[in-house]
Amino acid sequence: MPNFKDLMRLLSVVVVTSIFLTSCASKKEVVYFQNASSYETLVDKHKFTPKFKVDDLVSIYISTLDNEASAPFNLFRGASEGGIRAEQVDYLVDEQGEIDFPVVGKVKIAGLSPEETRVMLRERLSEYLKDPIINIRLRNFSITVLGEVKRPGTYPVVGEKITVLEALGLAGDLTIKGQRENIMVIRDFDGTKVYTRLDLTRKEALSSPVYYLTQNDVVYVEPNQSAITSSSLDNRATIAISIASILITSTVILITRN
Numbered sequence: 001m002p003n004f005k006d007l008m009r010l011l012s013v014v015v016v017t018s019i020f021l022t023s024c025a026s027k028k029e030v031v032y033f034q035n036a037s038s039y040e041t042l043v044d045k046h047k048f049t050p051k052f053k054v055d056d057l058v059s060i061y062i063s064t065l066d067n068e069a070s071a072p073f074n075l076f077r078g079a080s081e082g083g084i085r086a087e088q089v090d091y092l093v094d095e096q097g098e099i100d101f102p103v104v105g106k107v108k109i110a111g112l113s114p115e116e117t118r119v120m121l122r123e124r125l126s127e128y129l130k131d132p133i134i135n136i137r138l139r140n141f142s143i144t145v146l147g148e149v150k151r152p153g154t155y156p157v158v159g160e161k162i163t164v165l166e167a168l169g170l171a172g173d174l175t176i177k178g179q180r181e182n183i184m185v186i187r188d189f190d191g192t193k194v195y196t197r198l199d200l201t202r203k204e205a206l207s208s209p210v211y212y213l214t215q216n217d218v219v220y221v222e223p224n225q226s227a228i229t230s231s232s233l234d235n236r237a238t239i240a241i242s243i244a245s246i247l248i249t250s251t252v253i254l255i256t257r258n
Contacts, residue, residue, distance in 0.1 A: 048161055050113060050215075051111055052093055052111070052114075053110060053190070054097055058137070059135075059137045060121070060135070062129070063133045064131065069129055075089040076089060090139050093109060107124065110190075118134045142154055142215065143155055143218070146218065146221070149171040149221055155167070161212050162212070164185065167213055168219065178221040180200045182198075183197065184219070184220040185198065185213070185217055187210065187217050
């Protein structure tokens with residue numbers, strides 16, 4: 001008849017084996033773009049064009065051959081001293097989707113792309129300036145990646161666009177416990193939250209309308225069944241070990257007293 005130590009060793013082996021089996025993920029669960037063929041071409045049906053939103057911080061700089069003529073259309077914080085240019089003031093898109101532009105006044109840019117904004121401003125400035133050069137840049141472009149990734153957090157974006165894959169790359173990619181076929185992208189449209197899901201195991205994810213992220217998008221990676229099961233097993237194992245410890249302690253105390 002096996003003694004107590006033998007039973008404990010057997011129990012440990014069973015628990016460790018169970019955890020290992022339930023935490024293993026198959027190739028079908030972790031490989032991206034499983035239905036993509038070699039040398040295959042995928043046409044993007046959703047051409048991405050970034051649009052300005054409420055609460056965006058936008059940098060706009062106007063220049064011409066005559067610096068004095070364009071100066072009133074550029075705002076700077078502080079005075080230029082010693083040849084050092086003062087800091088340029090950015091424009092905040094208000095709740096009406098407008099910015100307060102020098103000389104021109106209120107200008108609505110929410111819903112416009114940088115190029116559309118450039119064309120509109122060039123037209124509004126035509127009565128003041130000849131052939132103005134307009135540089136526009138979004139200053140507060142950031143995205144947030146949460147869930148089963150290696151480095152969850154909020155990341156600033158350099159440039160005008162970023163893809164879901166690039167965002168996940170910034171966060172260190174999915175962990176082995178991340179659910180690749182159910183990536184959620186949360187997007188805000190003037191206070192309305194829109195939830196869209198992506199299946200990264202399918203090539204069609206590359207043509208999704210949320211494949212390209214916009215400012216303040218949130219990417220959430222859900223835990224897969226393995227992670228949920230593992231978490232449940234960890235909790236049960238902790239409870240079981242605690243109970244076993246109490247029983248063993250009680251048994252030892254009873255034996256020593258007798």
